[in-house]
C-alpha cells in the first residue's frame with residue numbers, strides 16, 4: 605500500500621470515527637433531554653453538557669479542516685500557476701540574443 609493510499613485510508617477511518625461520535629452524542633442529547641432531573645448534581649445534565657461541548661469542538665474541527673482543505677487547494681493552484689508562468693519565461697522564449 606502506498607503512502608498516499610495509507611493516508612487516505614486513515615483519513616477516512618478518522619472521519620468515520622468522528623462522525624459516529626457526533627451521531628452518538630447527538631442521539632444521547634436527544635434521548636436524555638426529558639430525563640428526571642435531580643437538580644444541581646444531576647449526572648445526566650453533566651453528560652449532556654459534555655456532549656454539547658464535544659459537538660461544539662467537532663464543529664470547530666470540521667470548520668478548521670474545511671478551511672485547511674480550501675487553503676491547501678488554493679496553495680496547490682498558486683504553485684501550479686507559478687510553475688506555469690515561471691517555467692515559460694526563458695531567454696529562448698523571450699528571444700534574447702546574447703552577444704559574447
Ligand SMILES: [Zn+2]
Pocket residue numbers: 639640641642643646647648649650
Ligand atoms: Zn438533570
